Amino acid sequence: MNQTTENALAPTLVRASAGTGKTYQLTARLLRILLQDSPPETILATTFTRKAAGEILTRLLEVLAEAGDDTNADALEALRAQVGLEGLQHRRCRQLLHKLVRNLHRLKICTLDSLFTQLARSFPFELSLPPAWRLTDEIEETWIKERAINQVVSILNPGEMTTMLTMLGKGEIKRSIQRELIQVVDAAYSIHRRSSDDAWSKMVAPKQPDAKELTRVAGELRLPKPKQKTVAAKLQAFADATQARDFGSIIGDTLIKNIAKARRTGSEVKFGRSKLPDGIDDALDIVYAAVRTELVGLLQAQNEATSQILHAYDYHVNQLKQSARVLSFEDVAVRLGKLFSSIDQQALMNRMDGAIDHLLLDEFQDTSPSQWQVLRPLAQRTCAASALNNELNLEKAPRSFFCVGDTKQAIYGWRGGVAEIFDAVTQQIDGIETANQDESFRSSPDLIEFVNLIFKRLDRHPMASQGDPKDPSDKSAHEAMAVRRFAKNFPEHKANKKSLKGYVRIQTCRKIEEGDKNANDDACFEDAANLIAEIAGKAKGKTIGVLTRTNFAVVRLIFMLESRGVNVSQEGGNPLTDSPAVESILSALMMSEHPGDGRWNFAISQTLLALDPSLSPDSIRRRVEQVGIAETVESLCAVLVPMCSPRDALRLKQLTRLAIAYENHPQPRLRDFVRLVQEKRVERPQQAPVRVMTVHQAKGLEFDAVVLPQLDGALTQSSGNCVADERSISEPPTGISRYIGQDFWHFLTPRWQHAFGSQGDSAMTEALCLLYVAITRAKQGLYIMIQPSRKTEFENKTAASLLYHATGCDTDPTQGESVLFESGHSDWL
Numbered sequence: 160m161n162q163t164t165e166n167a168l169a170p171t172l173v174r175a176s177a178g179t180g181k182t183y184q185l186t187a188r189l190l191r192i193l194l195q196d197s198p199p200e201t202i203l204a205t206t207f208t209r210k211a212a213g214e215i216l217t218r219l220l221e222v223l224a225e226a227g228d229d230t231n232a233d234a235l236e237a238l239r240a241q242v243g244l245e246g247l248q249h250r251r252c253r254q255l256l257h258k259l260v261r262n263l264h265r266l267k268i269c270t271l272d273s274l275f276t277q278l279a280r281s282f283p284f285e286l287s288l289p290p291a292w293r294l295t296d297e298i299e300e301t302w303i304k305e306r307a308i309n310q311v312v313s314i315l316n317p318g319e320m321t322t323m324l325t326m327l328g329k330g331e332i333k334r335s336i337q338r339e340l341i342q343v344v345d346a347a348y349s350i351h352r353r354s355s356d357d358a359w360s361k362m363v364a365p366k367q368p369d370a371k372e373l374t375r376v377a378g379e380l381r382l383p384k385p386k387q388k389t390v391a392a393k394l395q396a397f398a399d400a401t402q403a404r405d406f407g408s409i410i411g412d413t414l415i416k417n418i419a420k421a422r423r424t425g426s427e428v429k430f431g432r433s434k435l436p437d438g439i440d441d442a443l444d445i446v447y448a449a450v451r452t453e454l455v456g457l458l459q460a461q462n463e464a465t466s467q468i469l470h471a472y473d474y475h476v477n478q479l480k481q482s483a484r485v486l487s488f489e490d491v492a493v494r495l496g497k498l499f500s501s502i503d504q505q506a507l508m509n510r511m512d513g514a515i516d517h518l519l520l521d522e523f524q525d526t527s528p529s530q531w532q533v534l535r536p537l538a539q540r541t542c543a544a545s546a547l548n549n550e551l552n553l554e555k556a557p558r559s560f561f562c563v564g565d566t567k568q569a570i571y572g573w574r575g576g577v578a579e580i581f582d583a584v585t586q587q588i589d590g591i592e593t594a595n596q597d598e599s600f601r602s603s604p605d606l607i608e609f610v611n612l613i614f615k616r617l618d619r620h621p622m623a624s625q626g627d628p629k630d631p632s633d634k635s636a637h638e639a640m641a642v643r644r645f646a647k648n649f650p651e652h653k654a655n656k657k658s659l660k661g662y663v664r665i666q667t668c669r670k671i672e673e674g675d676k677n678a679n680d681d682a683c684f685e686d687a688a689n690l691i692a693e694i695a696g697k698a699k700g701k702t703i704g705v706l707t708r709t710n711f712a713v714v715r716l717i718f719m720l721e722s723r724g725v726n727v728s729q730e731g732g733n734p735l736t737d738s739p740a741v742e743s744i745l746s747a748l749m750m751s752e753h754p755g756d757g758r759w760n761f762a763i764s765q766t767l768l769a770l771d772p773s774l775s776p777d778s779i780r781r782r783v784e785q786v787g788i789a790e791t792v793e794s795l796c797a798v799l800v801p802m803c804s805p806r807d808a809l810r811l812k813q814l815t816r817l818a819i820a821y822e823n824h825p826q827p828r829l830r831d832f833v834r835l836v837q838e839k840r841v842e843r844p845q846q847a848p849v850r851v852m853t854v855h856q857a858k859g860l861e862f863d864a865v866v867l868p869q870l871d872g873a874l875t876q877s878s879g880n881c882v883a884d885e886r887s888i889s890e891p892p893t894g895i896s897r898y899i900g901q902d903f904w905h906f907l908t909p910r911w912q913h914a915f916g917s918q919g920d921s922a923m924t925e926a927l928c929l930l931y932v933a934i935t936r937a938k939q940g941l942y943i944m945i946q947p948s949r950k951t952e953f954e955n956k957t958a959a960s961l962l963y964h965a966t967g968c969d970t971d972p973t974q975g976e977s978v979l980f981e982s983g984h985s986d987w988l
């Protein structure tokens with residue numbers, strides 16, 4: 160960036176690596192805009208979480224308060240450097256601080272979700288918003304989803320239902336209709352609502368070869384008499400299937416795959432090592448075409464069924480929401496996206512409450528395409544003017560645009576966030592300047608060296624060279640490309656804190672001979688818990704982050720750490736049912752609704768009923784009817800509290816709070832309350848030095864030491880999702896299809912092969928991003944605990960094996976309790 164453009168606050172996109180101070184940059188820009196006297200209500204800054212928004216505001220006020228203090232010359236100097244204004248004075252900082260404090264409510268620093276909610280309030284009619292609407296939370300969304308699905312089921316007659324399920328389930332009738340439909344809705348509704356009506360009908364099966372031809376081919380395949388028995392049997396099987404038109408039975412046959420490969424590479428069709436008899440090429444092609452029609456036809460039918468289900472679901476879910484006057488954040492974003500892409504920009508601005516002149520977007524990699532659709536007109540408006548400022552070389556920018564993010568931290572693909580959104584910004588915003596930041600203010604040089612070592616050498620893993628890059632139907636090739644691209648584009652990171660000591664260790668846990676997966680996972684968690692207890696004992700006053708892939712691991716580790724006397728807290732919280740005391744209250748409530756159900760009775764006969772014999776299902780039900788759920792819960796908690804540990808007593812208190820809040824629900828029902836408690840995560844209040852959480856929850860956080868105890872699972876999950884054919888992320892998908900396994904991709908057209916392959920590529924990229932986020936949370940200590948495995952298992956696609964290969968480790972990985980890699984200063988503590 161040159162000085163002139165910096166002065167004029169040129170539209171800027173910053174690609175900033177982990178720990179390089181995105182928040183610092185954003186705050187600097189915000190201060191700069193405020194210091195040029197822009198009214199607070201014309202500024203909008205968005206971040207990913209409410210917490211981050213709060214932190215930016217706090218930081219803003221703190222910086223001004225410190226720099227406004229006449230005796231604090233250092234703070235003023237730091238602020239001058241941060242905002243690039245050499246002549247800035249203490250007095251000016253104080254003035255701005257006072258102005259801000261008086262106008263705090265006008266300054267919009269918020270999440271995208273909350274921005275969209277505010278925007279929606281300016282367009283109630285265009286968005287068909289129900290009067291006096293409110294937002295749902297995740298749990299209410301689940302309830303509404305289930306009710307809508309029940310309604311969809313109720314309108315199908317049994318015949319239709321069987322057909323539908325047969326089509327949905329690839330020919331098999333599934334047992335639970337509801338479960339199947341929930342899966343369909345979870346996998347496809349979000350993309351369905353972003354797409355055009357005919358998107359599901361883009362996968363079209365080619366015409367079946369004609370009947371006469373098939374009969375001829377069946378005969379031709381019986382003619383040759385090859386010497387090898389296996390070849391003869393195979394041709395016989397193909398002839399039989401063709402004769403019976405039973406192509407489903409040979410869909411997955413190796414010979415079918417071989418035909419596809421031979422046609423793609425221009426080579427001969429082979430079966431194992433055997434050569435096939437001459438003169439049957441044409442017959443094989445016709446069988447292949449028929450099998451393709453069968454497979455693609457099945458997929459087409461599945462897509463049709465899915466589309467019908469989703470249309471019906473969309474209707475019912477909207478009806479339910481309209482009558483309950485509720486919307487989710489996603490509903491708001493989707494409606495706004497559609498409106499903003501169809502309305503004239505000027506009309507848009509005229510309608511919005513107070514125009515936004517300065518737009519600042521944090522964590523930009525997690526912006527979804529439909530969110531960008533809403534943000535784009537705002538961004539373009541601020542940029543059109545700021546380009547003009549540049550030309551005129553104005554000191555003060557009446558408008559400006561700034562966004563910052565890190566494509567290496569795009570871990571919310573499931574919400575529709577895509578790294579490519581950065582490219583969309585550079586293409587769609589005229590005159591945007593880009594900058595890179597790769598100097599970490601967080602991590603020690605030893606850690607940064609490790610980060611560079613790993614991510615620049617990801618391609619040392621065998622998976623980086625797997626697959627045929629020329630074959631778009633080869634999933635491994637797409638994944639390999641993702642790995643190589645990540646390594647190639649990885650910028651060299653630098654450390655700012657040159658003298659900060661750091662330490663990295665990768666070690667195996669103890670070996671469980673003959674142990675199954677659970678036994679090995681548990682051994683790894685146990686050894687990690689011992690290690691954490693040891694570090695926590697030595698590292699007084701330091702923070703330790705224990706980062707896992709799954710919520711299940713969080714619960715296991717918390718339990719293990721607590722039993723070792725470690726002061727530990729859990730980010731994001733668990734449902735209150737992690738406390739037996741809460742469980743017995745829930746059992747009592749359920750028993751009052753279902754007095755005959757022995758399960759509940761057994762659960763509370765040992766606790767509540769034993770402590771207070773006057774309690775019975777009847778008395779509890781009457782109490783609920785007379786005084787409501789909250790008071791009943793409170794009275795039941797009072798019976799248990801004297802018997803409880805402080806940990807359980809706290810959970811009971813939190814249960815009472817939840818019950819009081821729940822009573823505001825328009826139709827409080829005991830059953831729904833119990834489900835709410837079972838599902839809602841509630842955090843314990845204190846933040847301990849050791850914090851356990853998933854890597855997703857750790858985004859944006861930092862710790863003195865990080866422990867990673869769960870890197871052995873597959874990097875990507877096999878996808879049961881649907882696949883979108885998207886040419887550009889700013890446009891709705893042109894086609895959608897249900898997913899099929901990679902073995903069948905060769906039947907698809909190259910365009911669909913590309914769409915399926917891109918999904919494999921994205922899933923792998925996201926897995927690498929997750930590993931990057933996990934490793935870069937550490938300031939000084941990084942401890943990685945992996946399971947000992949055979950060398951061949953280290954060829955599997957796991958994070959553990961990626962590290963093994965990237966470090967160039969030659970220590971035997973089959974040995975338990977051995978150190979595979981170590982660098983830096985073990986005495987960093």
Ligand SMILES: Nc1ncnc2c1ncn2[C@@H]1O[C@H](COP(=O)(O)OP(=O)(O)OP(=O)(O)O)[C@@H](O)[C@H]1O
Pocket residue numbers: 175176177178179180181182183565568599600601858859860935
């Ligand atoms: N210019 C700076 N000078 C001094 N310290 C800084 C500077 N920028 C950031 N820091 C410090 O470095 C650490 C990382 O900053 P920050 O959390 O803003 O990084 P980030 O880019 O948002 O990281 P991530 O993307 O990994 O969440 C913080 O402790 C912050 O106070």
